[in-house]
Amino acid sequence: MSKYLKGNYQLMKEKPEPAAKPEETVTEEFERRALERLGGSIAFVMKRNTFVWRGDKAGEQENRESG
Amino acid sequence: MAKILFLNPVVREEDDPRHVPYGLALMAAIADREGHDVQVFDANAWRPSDEDLREAIEADRWDIVATGGITTTYGYVKKTVRFARRYSPGALIFVGGGLITSMPHDVMGFLPEIDLGVIGEGFVTWLEILRCVERGERDWSQVNGIIYRDASRRGRLTPPRPLISMEELDRLPYPAWEFFPLDIYFRNSCVLLSEEAMQAKRRLDVNASYGCSLICRFCFHLGLTGDLQYVEGSDGLDVTFTHHRNIRWHNPRYIVSLVKYAKERFGIDFIAFLDENLMTMNVSTGGKWIPEICDLWIKEGLQPRCVREGISHNPETCDGVHWGGTSHATLVRQEVLTRMKEAGCSYLDYGLESFSDRILKTIGKGATARTNEAGVRMTMEARIRPIPNQIIGFPDEFFDSIRDCVEAWERTGIVAKPFFATPYPGSEWYYAYKDRILEQYDGDLEAFLLDLGDATKITAVISANFNAVELLGLRELMIQRDLKRINEYEKEWRRIHGEPRFPEAERLSKLRDQRGRDATVALLRSSKTGDAE
Numbered sequence: 001m002s003k004y005l006k007g008n009y010q011l012m013k014e015k016p017e018p019a020a021k022p023e024e025t026v027t028e029e030f031e032r033r034a035l036e037r038l039g040g041s042i043a044f045v046m047k048r049n050t051f052v053w054r055g056d057k058a059g060e061q062e063n064r065e066s067g
Numbered sequence: 068m069a070k071i072l073f074l075n076p077v078v079r080e081e082d083d084p085r086h087v088p089y090g091l092a093l094m095a096a097i098a099d100r101e102g103h104d105v106q107v108f109d110a111n112a113w114r115p116s117d118e119d120l121r122e123a124i125e126a127d128r129w130d131i132v133a134t135g136g137i138t139t140t141y142g143y144v145k146k147t148v149r150f151a152r153r154y155s156p157g158a159l160i161f162v163g164g165g166l167i168t169s170m171p172h173d174v175m176g177f178l179p180e181i182d183l184g185v186i187g188e189g190f191v192t193w194l195e196i197l198r199c200v201e202r203g204e205r206d207w208s209q210v211n212g213i214i215y216r217d218a219s220r221r222g223r224l225t226p227p228r229p230l231i232s233m234e235e236l237d238r239l240p241y242p243a244w245e246f247f248p249l250d251i252y253f254r255n256s257c258v259l260l261s262e263e264a265m266q267a268k269r270r271l272d273v274n275a276s277y278g279c280s281l282i283c284r285f286c287f288h289l290g291l292t293g294d295l296q297y298v299e300g301s302d303g304l305d306v307t308f309t310h311h312r313n314i315r316w317h318n319p320r321y322i323v324s325l326v327k328y329a330k331e332r333f334g335i336d337f338i339a340f341l342d343e344n345l346m347t348m349n350v351s352t353g354g355k356w357i358p359e360i361c362d363l364w365i366k367e368g369l370q371p372r373c374v375r376e377g378i379s380h381n382p383e384t385c386d387g388v389h390w391g392g393t394s395h396a397t398l399v400r401q402e403v404l405t406r407m408k409e410a411g412c413s414y415l416d417y418g419l420e421s422f423s424d425r426i427l428k429t430i431g432k433g434a435t436a437r438t439n440e441a442g443v444r445m446t447m448e449a450r451i452r453p454i455p456n457q458i459i460g461f462p463d464e465f466f467d468s469i470r471d472c473v474e475a476w477e478r479t480g481i482v483a484k485p486f487f488a489t490p491y492p493g494s495e496w497y498y499a500y501k502d503r504i505l506e507q508y509d510g511d512l513e514a515f516l517l518d519l520g521d522a523t524k525i526t527a528v529i530s531a532n533f534n535a536v537e538l539l540g541l542r543e544l545m546i547q548r549d550l551k552r553i554n555e556y557e558k559e560w561r562r563i564h565g566e567p568r569f570p571e572a573e574r575l576s577k578l579r580d581q582r583g584r585d586a587t588v589a590l591l592r593s594s595k596t597g598d599a600e
Contacts, residue, residue: 026262026380034259035482038546040523041416042259043455043483045447 069130069200071098072123072158074151075109075247076136076143079521083255084112088136089274089341090164092242094193100240101197107246110143120147124154130200135164135185138287138492141516145178152180159200163189165289169493171214171306175222177513183207184214184222186306187290188277190239192228224304227297230313236277237321241328244271249333256337261414261452263371263389266382267337271329275360276316279343280351281395282431283418284571285458287493288343308493316348319359323367330369330388340392345415350398357403361410364388371411389413394453396442397434404449414452417442422475423468426461429571431495436475443479455481458522459545460488460530460538462500462571466557469541473548484546486522487538490529499574500529531568532560 005011024032027047034044073095075088088111098105108115108123115123124132132151134144144166151160160182167174167184175181185192192212199210207215212228256270264270278292288294290306293313297304329335342348349357364370371387373380380389391414399415407415421427422436434442446453457472476483490496490504497504504527508514518526525535533541537560544553 026266030259030262030265031482033265037259038482039484040486040521041454041456043457043481044259045443045453045455046480046482 068103069098069197070104070127071106071131071133071197072127072129072155073105073107073246074123074132074134074147075107075111076134076140076147077111077114078136078140078143080114084109084114084251085255085258086272086339086341087242087244087247087249087252089242089272090189091136092244092247093239094133094163094189095246096240096243097190097193098197099243099246101194103197105243105246107243109247109251110147112248112251117146117150120150121154124150129155129158131161131196132158133161133163135162135166137165137289138169138516139519139521140164141166141174141519148178148180159183161185161196163193165287165493167214168290168295168306169287169308169491169497171224172222173512175214175216177516179220182216186212186214186224187228187295188212188230190231190235224297224306226304227295230277230291230293230315233315233318236315237318241325244329244333258339260391260416260454261389263380263382263413264337264339264391266380267389268382269333269335270337270339271333271335272339272341273322273325273329274341275322275392276314276342276345276348278312278314280312280314280347281344281433282310282495284429284431284495284499285488285491286343287491287497289493292343308495308498314347314351316352316356319356319363322360323363323369326364326369326388326390327367336382336385336388338388338390340390342393344395345392346395346398346403349403354400354403358406361406361412364410369411370409374409374411387411391415393418394442394446395432395434397432397438399442399445401445401449404446404451408449408451412451414454415446416454416456417446418456419443420456420458421461421468421472423471425569425572426463426468429461429463429575436471440475440479443481455479455483457481457483457485458488459485459542460525460528460533462488462496462529462531463569464488464530464538465532465567465569466553466560469545469553470550473545473550473553476545477548484523485542487525487542488529489519489522489526491519492516496529500527503527503529531570532564 031044031046034042073091075091095105095107110120132155134147144162148160151158160180162181163185168186171184171186175184195210207213208225211226214222214224217223253269256267258264278288293311294308296307296309296311298307326338345357369388371389372385389411391412394415394417396417396419419439420430422439424436427434443453443455490500504515505512507527515527525539528535528538530538
């Protein structure tokens with residue numbers, strides 16, 4: 001059951017525990033740390049797509065490319 | 068034999084010490100080879116208290132206290148020379164590097180404690196000074212390439228010192244890295260420029276070449292690339308910086324032998340090339356220089372295991388030496404990148420500066436938005452990380468150029484927080500906008516010097532259309548890629564100011580009429596034909 005929901009009745013559907021978060025790859029660590037210290041010569045090109053929604057058209061485009 | 072104290076000033080106080088000063092380490096090596104007594108006090112590494120600094124200066128009776136560095140070390144150099152004069156009154160106080168080269172008369176005026184300054188390249192001048200000190204001579208007027216004080220304590224420049232030849236460069240001793248607290252630097256080996264650079268445990272820096280062929284208006288070449296010229300004024304000689312170029316590079320054998328030595332003696336696993344621009348050197352050798360370095364790198368066993376075996380990099384088990392350096396979007400070629408990757412190159416720093424063709428035309432770099440984008444993609448394809456340096460606040464910056472950058476970042480996946488356009492002393496911008504700089508510091512040039520940093524913070528604004536507050540806000544909106552608010556602010560800006568001004572394009576147009584062809588064009592043409600400039 002989602003720990004994020006609070007209300008006046010009991011949710012019926014049990015959700016399985018989420019799998020352990022996969023370990024951060026070196027590339028993810030690099031991009032995270034570079035982002036934290038972003039500025040001047042600390043700049044980079046993101047290797048992965050971000051999770052931000054950019055509109056349906058952009059999403060369709062990404063799906064076509066990845067599919 | 069002279070007793071020499073080298074004092075490395077604090078630079079980028081807000082960051083950890085990351086770079087052994089290459090020039091100072093070379094000067095220390097030259098003095099050591101000549102048989103002098105040398106001590107180094109590395110204030111940048113130790114970040115000492117004033118008491119520590121005093122103790123170091125009082126530790127012996129020095130013949131020479133030598134310091135200097137780039138312009139942004141000015142504040143600490145000021146403190147150092149004051150301490151040196153007070154606690155080692157008999158020593159010759161000597162300053163070198165870009166700080167004094169860019170503005171010798173100003174610095175001698177601001178810092179009366181300085182006895183001598185070395186202007187431009189110091190390899191031969193430093194030797195002559197040492198020999199004078201050994202002989203007890205004090206007639207500095209006979210030593211070329213310096214500024215000294217005459218009987219009235221005024222600064223006097225002696226005639227210029229020619230740059231040494233490439234053959235002489237290869238006869239220089241290796242930097243005296245052993246005189247510096249390498250433990251501190253190795254603790255800070257990590258640089259966030261690539262995965263391998265982030266995981267580096269023992270990094271050192273190397274300068275494989277001197278100067279750059281390009282004529283970027285914001286760049287100062289320290290008087291090491293033929294840029295430094297002398298002019299006769301009403302009050303004697305003064306320096307000026309021009310588009311003259313005399314770029315030089317070490318033989319690949321010297322470079323690879325130096326890296327091998329660093330690996331064998333200090334156990335290094337990463338080399339950061341400090342060169343202004345590796346690609347201009349490669350172009351000037353008909354595309355031979357970098358491939359030769361890469362071939363030798365592999366032949367001499369410096370190729371990292373992970374590259375050799377095609378496996379993931381593991382800093383615990385990988386041998387060899389990874390490396391990174393500087394590139395140029397227009398001059399880079401896919402086949403060169405492939406060779407570099409094979410030899411262990413993990414990042415290349417690109418001064419892309421902007422993705423606006425209107426702005427790029429005013430820079431003098433010979434790049435366009437298209438070549439910038441192609442260079443980034445090509446480098447990614449070679450599995451080398453491009454470091455896409457960006458600048459905001461160009462003299463002709465406007466909303467269109469800001470939008471061009473944000474849109475290009477979106478297309479390429481660039482994540483950047485631009486530098487602020489900064490008119491460093493010695494650069495073309497400094498001379499072109501000196502009045503505007505002084506206006507912002509109430510006419511106090513020293514206040515500007517003390518304010519200068521690494522251009523991540525705003526100092527003197529040279530943008531015709533934006534003030535400091537606007538640039539700070541617009542940079543923030545760029546990082547957020549908030550084109551909506553950028554567009555909204557443009558409407559407000561136009562309501563207040565009307566039409567934008569583009570004074571830099573006008574200035575350069577007038578200059579081109581005076582000087583004829585732009586040197587950049589010649590270099591780019593030679594890159595296509597493979598001819599040296």
